[in-house]
Amino acid sequence: MCGIVGLHLRNPDLHPRLGELLSGMLCEMQDRGADSAGVAVYGDPTWTPPGHGAVSLLDVTATAEEVAAAVTEELGSPVAVKVLDATYLLTAAAESEALLAAARAAVPDALVAGFGADLAVLKGVGHPRTLSDSWGLAGAQGWQGVGHTRMATESAVTPSGAHPYAVGVDQCLVHNGSFSNHATIRRELRAAGVEFDSENDTEVGARFVAHQLAQGKDVEVALKELCATFDGFYTLLVSNRDSFAVVRDAIACKPAVIAETDDWVAMASEFRALAHLPGVESARIWEPEPEVIYAWTRSTEGASA
């Protein structure tokens, strides 16, 4: 039902190539799903200028100018709006949470696809290659990106159905597989005040992790909790501003491959998405073990697993 990819660049010299490499990885996964796709890019200076908060919106009917004006008024400081296919990317010299609150108030019918400092989340309907082109993904820069190609099942193929689900500040989650007891967990989260945008099982996983993180737990603990709580087969890639983590369920039927060099760490559903990364010939390539959390952070060397 899905292909997932993730790239975490350790070597700043490669940052200018993030979009090019991520685009290649994403399009290689199009056979796993070609109805819709989503990417999250951390650190593109054009999309998300440094020091600015960013919010990605979907399902917006107004024009960019109208949205910019409305949110600027709400925030009290200038808000820029870029339209990338179906995504409206809002940026302002403010905390992303403040920008988010202003966007929610000014454009209440829009769907929030993601928010954070340096985080651009783009989602859309259509073939991954077409979307990648219309986003201009190949020209994007940054230190980290995740992507998802979707084999849609719902009758309305919508941009919001694609992953990543970015439901906490700077957080993204992409998922290959299928949870089987998420309906109950959704009810529990709702009872705790969490709101949902869709009936999608992945969204439950994403909001569960975000809920854990919001309670002060770190991503490894959050993912351990997820493994203990959710039934299903899943490979998850969870990214934060400073971290990149991969985990598989105990039975581990859904595919996952990780490759690592001194310059980058990459993860994908299938090796062929990694096959063209620079230096992959000498990369350490392995499959994550079930229920082991593999995490990389920006400030440390090597994986903590």
Next chain:
Amino acid sequence: MSTDTWGLRESATFDRGAIAAIQRAAETGIYDIRGWGAKRALPHFDDLLFLGASMSRYPLEGYREKCGTDVVLGGRNAKYPLHLDTPVTIAGMSFGALSGRAKEALGRGASEVGTSTTTGDGGMTPEERGQSKHLVYQYLPSRYGMNPDDLRKADAIEVVLGQGAKPGGGGMLLGQKISERVAGMRTLPQGIDQRSASRHPDWTGPDDLAIKIAELREITDWEKPIYVKVGATRTYYDTKLAVHSGADVVVVDGMQGGTAATQDVFIEHVGIPTLAAVPQAVQALQELGVHRQAEGGVQLIVSGGIRTGADVAKAMALGADAVAIGTAALIALGDNDPKYAAEYEKIGSAAGFYDDFQDGRDPAGITTQDPELAARFDPVEGGRRLANYLRVLTMEAQTIARACGKAHLTHLEPEDLVAVTIEAAAMARVPLAGTSWIPGQGGF
């Protein structure tokens, strides 16, 4: 019973059947395993009726005013789609569950009327390939007997995710039916109880199924249609995902679909009625733009409780391209024949009730590996009976279609149907008779 018992009241919850089941479990410590499909009353095709011709619609005459019954399956990708003369096909049933002669008879009967048979869990027998003009080869989680030579000999390949009797469960064959020949075909020790996988060993999920279907096509040089079969559960999503994975034909088997051996609780309590599954599958195909398309279409085969030509016609009116029969085919061959009444009694059953296929003591010699019992069954006679039955099904369906003014069975439509119960109206998505009310529309 004397009048002393008139005051006795049976519990509807703990009725005799429930009590017997509890007592049996307490006695044996193992679940009840049996053959056949769901036996309880369910909303089914009987709850639908056709609106025959009258003042506003005109019937066709028989004979000269043709009502076509042919169907082409798997034209989407395969070099050699299946061209069948009737839309009634024979569902997958294993050699192992059935005797070799029974499989031969199915091949004979099907070929005589120009339709297909399907192998089952255990592989392809020479008898069936020899007799069957069109043979669909099942590709199951167990992969018993799977090999590329047979794959190349097949006319179509059916990737089985599950069957209506036990969606989510794998094949089951008990030791008494693992004869030397069956054991050899399945690479199992003779006489042991077969344990079966419920998932495929090398793929899980539609994204990986897409790669597996590509592999099967590559191995067979894109010659053969690839079917994907599911037991009816979340049929709308399953159909969409099957198409996305590359299926050329989708097979949906409702809970009334039979099995040779499964836990009774699984048969009766998992899966949905065929009637509730068909419109979901059709809707999914329509939304993807592949329903009844001459180019690039994906066909739908429906099974689970098809008994008469009326069932065939109703399934097709709801949007199926073809149907498959399993239980009915066995009955046509001679299963549950009253002439064996004394024998059924000896093994604790009765003609019309016998479903202990798992025991392998079938007096009719069909669902057994016992050589003496199997020898009672004449495959030539059985083939003739099946051919008769298939012709009757086809003619019955044609009669109904002509009465509705249709020149081909596929011209039947949901608008030709009404329902006599609210449940059937909701499940089949046709109006309650005499009204224009379809319960449940507005969400599905």
Next chain:
Amino acid sequence: MTTYDLTATPLREVNTALHAPELEGDITIVNPFGAHNVAVGLNAPVKVTVEGHVGYYAAGMNQQAEIVIDGNAGTGVAENMMSGTVVVKGNASQSAGATAHGGLLVVEGDAAARCGISMKGVDIVVGGNVGHSSAFMAQAGRLVVRGDAGDGLGDSIYETRIYVRGTVASLGADCVAKEMGPEHLEELTGLLKAAGFTEDDPASYTRYGSARSLYHFHVDNTGAY
């Protein structure tokens, strides 16, 4: 020597060529870049070398051919092989040798989860480790692991014989350690030799197989399900 470049020739064309009747000789396939279904359905006594990493089901349903993958292999390498030899120089992903009936599969590196799942007569020799649930429902054939085995080895095993040199994280239902008789040592020696491993001492291996207590449903076994 015939060479096919998968960046230049569509896979379907390559596989069709490899299905040609009376195929002979040596064939090289270059630039797979993780492609799926490479060299599937072969049925000829040829040698095929694939230079690079392959995706899923490489050498699937192989008959007679000797196929060497000079790289890693994805899910289901040599799945349902009937005869012939498949050698993976690197590592193999999940379900290596799944449901295979015959022939020899050698993985010089590690194999991942479900190595030899439902194997039906193939011989599998793994130079490194195998992942969890290996030899799940293994029916026939032999599995040799020079390294360690993950959790649930041989769960629900039938008659396959397993030889492990390293540690076994845990055994699956009905899989038990068994004594090594002279016939087993001889069998193991032969398998190692066929796979190109000649320095190991067979006596350092432990043999595992079915306890055969699940061969008939019995209430006392319900704990195993």
